[in-house]
Amino acid sequence: MLKKMTVSWMILLFWGTLFAQDTYWKDxxxxxxxxxxxxxxxxxxxxxxxxxxxxxxxxxxxxxxxxxxxxxxxxxxxxxxxxxxxxxxxxxxxxxxxxxxxxxxxxxxxxxxxxxxxxxxxxxxxxxxxxxxxxxxxxxxxxxxxxxxxxxxxxxxxxxxxxxxGEPAKSQSYLHAYLAKMQVGITHSSTGNAAVTHSAMQLGVEYMMRLTSSWTFAGGGSVFSDDNTNLTTKYEKSINGITLDGVVGYDLFGFGGNQADVSLTGGLGMVFAAALNSPMYVKGGVNLTVAEQLTLGFNIMNMMSSNDDTFKMPNMTNITLGWKF
Missing domain, CATH: 3.40.50 (Rossmann fold)
Known part of the structure; x- marks a missing residue:
């Protein structure tokens, strides 16, 4: 039931992103x-x-x-x-x-x-x-x-x-491409139930739409790859996967003559990787944007469906560096 609700919410976020300009955007x-x-x-x-x-x-x-x-x-x-x-x-x-x-x-x-x-x-x-x-x-x-x-x-x-x-208006919509370092804490029976940190490189893109001068709406995805160098020989094969999520954001404040601003984001998503049990997650983060182009972000993804008796992955984090087009 929870999985169906989450998938439905992701579909709503995806289509909402496509039609947000006509439905929500104020002149x-x-x-x-x-x-x-x-x-x-x-x-x-x-x-x-x-x-x-x-x-x-x-x-x-x-x-x-x-x-x-x-x-x-x-x-x-x-x-x-x-x-x-x-x-x-x-x-x-x-x-x-x-x-x-x-x-x-x-x-x-x-x-x-x-x-x-x-x-x-x-x-x-x-x-x-x-x-x-x-x-x-x-x-x-x-x-x-x-x-x-x-x-x-x-x-x-x-x-x-x-x-x-007045202040220059912010762009109504843009593509945000980013590179990230993802950290995932995993506990598995093959590791003696000891917590092991996964490290993965992540490359993603999302389409962002500004709803008002402060609120944004975004949907996108990423691919990631992990060489598993920290894990046992049973996991020598690299883990590859994709993520899809939708988030809303709120601009907290700007500084430097409004050349930079800090925003909070939150939303839902899903990891598609069989080795990680394809969990769903709740996402939250803080982002810094400079000159409406260069971005730096930190995000926490709390897993909703990835834990069982032999495998536990409570959350993952990533640090992103990106550019808005």
Missing amino acids: QRIMQLEEITPQLVEAVQQMHEKIRSVAISSVSFGDSLPDNFRRVATARIHQSLTQLSQLKVSVCDTCTQIRTVIAGSYLKIARGIADDDFRIKTAKSLDVNGFLDIAVFMTEDRQLSIALNAYEASNGEIVYSKIIT
């Missing part, structure tokens, strides 16, 4: 916007020292930002800023409407604040002292930024300007 742009919104609110509130009231004249976006993000971001920015207590902020709907303007014998199509007269008249109708232009853009390293420019309605003079920058 990294929205997450960054949520993270820097408090900074945006604080920056706009600081404007009350320069100007008493403003109307948001426009929220523009960089070319790389999709339409669905623009709609969500515009609504959230309007909602966050119009609720401020220290500064009156309103939304200028007429500033973004397309207008027909007759200039001499020409008919022109205009949008935005076209001239001084329109700016002054619109400010009076909205009962504000100035206007606020907001620009949202994404840099090449997936870093969301917001630029603010506030200017007087009477003369168009810029009285406040600031750029708010």
Whole structure:
């Protein structure tokens, strides 16, 4: 029963990894916007020292930002800023409407604040002292930024300007290849029931998917080979096998300007090796990632079904060195 439950869980982890991007992944742009919104609110509130009231004249976006993000971001920015207590902020709907303007014998199509007269008249109708232009853009390293420019309605003079920058978004998915040294403590009747340490080299790969800015989901496998030099002559033949597992991870903290982060992982897996009775295991570990590429990890696998009267293998550990692609 336990074996069936574990295998079912591994299958669920495998398929969950394949479809996690469609099912769980939250738009990294929205997450960054949520993270820097408090900074945006604080920056706009600081404007009350320069100007008493403003109307948001426009929220523009960089070319790389999709339409669905623009709609969500515009609504959230309007909602966050119009609720401020220290500064009156309103939304200028007429500033973004397309207008027909007759200039001499020409008919022109205009949008935005076209001239001084329109700016002054619109400010009076909205009962504000100035206007606020907001620009949202994404840099090449997936870093969301917001630029603010506030200017007087009477003369168009810029009285406040600031750029708010968030943390670069982490990669949504990647392959993680690693080399590991695996240590397995085994007690067998042929060794006089003395504990003997197996040493094996392990080569593995896993597909990792980021669910949120802190949570990850991964599934993968590895191959290992042990020359059994520590065991008796009855075990001269090397033991080869594979492992399959699925894990979830949580980023604990980052340091070095977020160039490195420490994470915890946990999950279920299975060793496929007849000489080791093909045990299932619960896996837990801690990992260090540098620059989202180089990884160093330590893992403990507690065996769930490997012990009998003649063979005991309670757990195994490994130290990994890897690279994310």
